[in-house]
Amino acid sequence: xxxxxxxxxxxxxxxxxxxxxxxxxxxxxxxxxxxxxxxxxxxxxxxxxxxxxxxxxxxxxxxxxxxxxxxxxxxxxxxxxxxxxxxxxxxxxxxxxxxxxxxxxxxxxxxxxxxxxxxxxxxxxxxxxxxxxxxxxxxxxxxxxxxxxxxxxxxxxxxxxxxxxxxxxxxxxxxxxxxxxxxxxxxxxxxxxxxxxxxxxxxxxxxxxxxxxxxxxxxxxxxxxxxxxxxxxxxxxxxxxxxxxxxxxxxxxxxxxxxxxxxxxxxxxxxxxxxxxxxxxxxxxxxxxxxxxxxxxxxxxxxxxxxxxxxxxxxxxxxxxxxxxxxxxxxxxxxxxxxxxxxxxx
Amino acid sequence: xxxxxxxxxxxxxxxxxxxxxxxxxxxxxxxxxxxxxxxxxxxxxxxxxxxxxxxxxxxxxxxxxxxxxxxxxxxxxxxxxxxxxxxxxxxxxxxxxxxxxxxxxxxxxxxxxxxxxxxxxxxxxxxxxxxxxxxxxxxxxxxxxxxxxxxxxxxxxxxxxxxxxxxxxxxxxxxxxxxxxxxxxxxxxxxxxxxxxxxxxxxxxxxxxxxxxxxxxxxxxxxxxxxxxxxxxxxxxxxxxxxxxxxxxxxxxxxxxxxxxxxxxxxxxxxxxxxxxxxxxxxxxxxxxxxxxxxxxxxxxxxxxxxxxxxxxxxxxxxxxxxxxxxxxxxxxxxxxxxxxxxxxx
DNA sequence: GTGAAAGCGCTAACAG
DNA sequence: CTGTTAGCGCTTTCAC
Numbered sequence: 252x253x254x255x256x257x258x259x260x261x262x263x264x265x266x267x268x269x270x271x272x273x274x275x276x277x278x279x280x281x282x283x284x285x286x287x288x289x290x291x292x293x294x295x296x297x298x299x300x301x302x303x304x305x306x307x308x309x310x311x312x313x314x315x316x317x318x319x320x321x322x323x324x325x326x327x328x329x330x331x332x333x334x335x336x337x338x339x340x341x342x343x344x345x346x347x348x349x350x351x352x353x354x355x356x357x358x359x360x361x362x363x364x365x366x367x368x369x370x371x372x373x374x375x376x377x378x379x380x381x382x383x384x385x386x387x388x389x390x391x392x393x394x395x396x397x398x399x400x401x402x403x404x405x406x407x408x409x410x411x412x413x414x415x416x417x418x419x420x421x422x423x424x425x426x427x428x429x430x431x432x433x434x435x436x437x438x439x440x441x442x443x444x445x446x447x448x449x450x451x452x453x454x455x456x457x458x459x460x461x462x463x464x465x466x467x468x469x470x471x472x473x474x475x476x477x478x479x480x481x482x483x484x485x486x487x488x489x490x491x492x493x494x495x496x497x498x499x500x501x502x503x504x505x506x507x508x509x510x511x512x513x514x515x516x517x518x519x520x521x522x523x524x525x526x527x528x529x530x531x532x533x534x535x536x537x538x539x540x541x542x543x544x545x546x547x548x549x550x551x552x553x554x555x556x557x558x559x560x561x562x563x564x565x566x567x568x569x570x571x572x573x574x575x576x577x578x579x580x581x582x583x584x585x586x587x588x589x590x591x592x593x594x595x596x597x
Numbered sequence: 598x599x600x601x602x603x604x605x606x607x608x609x610x611x612x613x614x615x616x617x618x619x620x621x622x623x624x625x626x627x628x629x630x631x632x633x634x635x636x637x638x639x640x641x642x643x644x645x646x647x648x649x650x651x652x653x654x655x656x657x658x659x660x661x662x663x664x665x666x667x668x669x670x671x672x673x674x675x676x677x678x679x680x681x682x683x684x685x686x687x688x689x690x691x692x693x694x695x696x697x698x699x700x701x702x703x704x705x706x707x708x709x710x711x712x713x714x715x716x717x718x719x720x721x722x723x724x725x726x727x728x729x730x731x732x733x734x735x736x737x738x739x740x741x742x743x744x745x746x747x748x749x750x751x752x753x754x755x756x757x758x759x760x761x762x763x764x765x766x767x768x769x770x771x772x773x774x775x776x777x778x779x780x781x782x783x784x785x786x787x788x789x790x791x792x793x794x795x796x797x798x799x800x801x802x803x804x805x806x807x808x809x810x811x812x813x814x815x816x817x818x819x820x821x822x823x824x825x826x827x828x829x830x831x832x833x834x835x836x837x838x839x840x841x842x843x844x845x846x847x848x849x850x851x852x853x854x855x856x857x858x859x860x861x862x863x864x865x866x867x868x869x870x871x872x873x874x875x876x877x878x879x880x881x882x883x884x885x886x887x888x889x890x891x892x893x894x895x896x897x898x899x900x901x902x903x904x905x906x907x908x909x910x911x912x913x914x915x916x917x918x919x920x921x922x923x924x925x926x927x928x929x930x931x932x933x934x935x936x937x938x939x940x941x942x943x
Numbered sequence: 944g945t946g947a948a949a950g951c952g953c954t955a956a957c958a959g
Numbered sequence: 960c961t962g963t964t965a966g967c968g969c970t971t972t973c974a975c
Binding site: 607608609610611614620622623624625628647649650651652653 | 944945946947948950951952953
Binding site for chain 1: 960961962963964966967968969
């Protein structure tokens, strides 16, 4: 800045004004133009550190999450958050906490680096008590809801995931539509069971408990699905995730049933790789990790800058970004990706 | 700092000296102790921004990678790098680049934030041309090797992965050990095929091309494995990854063969979830993503501080961290995790 | 041993 | 409209 100022014989303050777009009606347009020109000429890049030191704002967002790596989900969320941050001129500083132990430490570190606000993501266990350390900062929760319901948060629309998937099977004229759920207690499980049930009712059918198998994994899961096959011979399956869809594929193979013809399967695509591996490929509902991350970062910036986020640039994603209308939690409506595991739609 | 100084009637310079551990023989030990005490009392935390502005060092490491989220691998690497950075008093600033487009932009942004060095990770396509923009910074490559061979880098020991897995099958007295590889050209594929071959030779067997099936995914992959079953009836399988192991499980199910008794299977665990889903659980070699990230961050810090990294604290990981002895690329020797898919070791 | 002073690059209040 | 000045929190000579 000093150099620019010297070159064209103005003061650094003027340069600062111009380069920050605060020159409207304060700096002669001629001078302003010249400043901008020389800035570009010299390849001037502002030093965010120095600026932050002065302004107290760093344009850095803290992203706190546990087990960033151990779940396949996290990556997508971070990616989305990063993209949004980048477009809005922010950076993302990510820390991961192993359970409770170092959480407060990590948050303290982020604070020392001067982050302007926090995103707090807990993978899958969704009702959280927000750490007190975050209380006095702008904050958005991702795939988590605080018990008090006061903090902006975003989550997948679990109900509609199941509703759409089940309706897809109804439309494929499946007679006995099973739900392969999760026997661990989770928000996702509850929402999806409800969506499954409602879709059946809307289709004029009655919910039948004996078509539901809530399972975990490995042998016991496989046997439970086997048992469901034998007992009820379902011809349609909505699966809690792709891992559970695999049990259906396995049972079908053993019975000589052809998927996409004899039985139809829709799953939620948690792990990606399954959809690529299974034959025939699995019709899935994509979980909106990227979208949640993107939304959360936008929301957080709007909080920090006290600015209306509805004007923010929106990415081109499979699931539409939910509106920033204050509804809390915001729910992302996910997209169903057609593959060959379901009979052609009527 | 000002406050501390005032409280005990010294100058900020003295406080700075003490708090940075540069007081040896320069500040009276009594004063030093008092400074430290009041610092703790006041809960003083240094402001990294201000320090960086002065020193030109930020203690921030830039982590550049493409498609951070689209592969399941990235998370582990970042986690490892983050842990190491955290222990060494650094932060990680992560950016992801979509192919070539914004790579230079993202790197420029990191530079503006004053990162002290870079880690550059490319998932799976491993021979890279390092972006010129990184040329003048401390740099470490992760799971990638530069063509010139001059930049420190780390990768899994692909050869030994395959060697150990194959040897495990030899020890289980498998007669016809097949390799289900990857038909796309990759460093990993070459290394593993070589390791498989060598293990067989060391066991006094001859490599037999007709026991190798290089496949991609879905139907074609499944049919290729079917064909291998029918043609050669292998009783041992080393699989390029867990997705490919699934084709073996599928074929076995269709033939009524029991895994862990009639046939034995070892796979590389790329996607984690498979090992949890398959029954019986898959014996895997874990890819050392965490370890690679950890090693790379340590190496980078040692470069930045021109300091010997061998004293760095080492994490408790399944695979041992390779030495910092200058061998390039460093190779991580991975660990085989026993599950039920292989007959008990003799 | 310790303190005064300069300065990292930038912004903001105020004076002109 | 523009320049002067002060200062963000810290480190680092250099003089005492």
